Amino acid sequence: MKLFHSPGACSLGIRVLMEEIGAPFETVNVDLKSGEHRQPAYMKLNPKAKVPALLRPDGRLLTEFPVIALWLARQFPEKNLLPDGPEGDIDALELLDYVVSTLHMRGATLAMRPDRFCQDPKGQEEVRKSGREVLTVGFERLEEQLGEKEWFFGHMTIVDMAVFYLVHWQPRYDLPLTPRLKAFHERMMERPAVKRALA
Template sequence: MKLHFSPNSCSNGIHVILEEIGVPYESVRVNFQNREQFSEGFRAINPKGKVPTLVRDDGSVLTEYQAIAFWLGRSFPEAGLLAQDIEGQARALELMDYMVATVHMRGFTFIFAPQRFTAVEAAHDEIRAHGRGIVTDGFAQLGEVLGGRDWLLGDYSIADATMFYLTTWGRGREIPMPDNVSTFHDRMLARPAVQRMLAKSAV
């Protein structure tokens, strides 16, 4: 397998999942600074120009975060990163969809890239503030799900690897998060798989 990733992006979550699984894979950096995601070479692999992009051993390409995480969880059950039963799988998808489609796409993207939504510079602060509201609410909701447990669904899962990329961004932007979410982030940082991912993706 080959993961096309960009450091400190949402591909960090998939990168962690691959490290947790422990099978051999190659990681290939897509250099956003050079706008490599828009290059002909990368577009030939993923026409959407996004990471994470996973090239599987049969050469087929899988895109979209939740699909990749679900496929990895199902394909490597021995790693124990996804419940075997349909209820547990639906709960993992429910959480990941909220984290990626809402907290990331409707929250952090507004904070990081308001210029994508309007060229009117005077409106950028308002767009950023809107994003911060979505993210702050997101962390509060995720904190409710986590409660007093170590991991979102009880057992460590693909959902936790996903929350880690959001809490990393949240720490970077000093976005308030409930204590249990902040502690969750530190718990993730202590995992050897996370440390390996951070070392491999350091630029």
């Protein structure tokens, strides 16, 4: 397997997931800041021009965080990376999609990069405010769902990897984490897989 990853991007969650799984893989760093993801070589491989992307052993390229995470969880069922029960996949995807599609795309992206949506400084503040409001509501929901558990579904799943990258971005959008999310982030930071991914 080959993971196309950019340090600091949401692909960190997939990088951590792959470290947790422990199967051999190669990491290819894609420099988003320099625009490497929009260069012909990468666009030929991945026309979406984004990370993460995972090249499977059979040659198929997977894109989109939830798809890659679900595929990895199903490829390595012994790692128990989905919630228990007959609807574990559905439960995981429901929360995973909320984290990625709402809290990341409508929250963190607006809060961290308002210049992508507005050139006027006053307008950028409105965009940033909107993103922070989405995150504030989302963090309250995640705080409630986590409850007194260490992990969102009682044991570590693909959802925890997505929440990790989101809360790891906290210094970039400068919004306080709720107490349980702060403790969750601290637990994740102690995991060997996370330390390897960040190294």
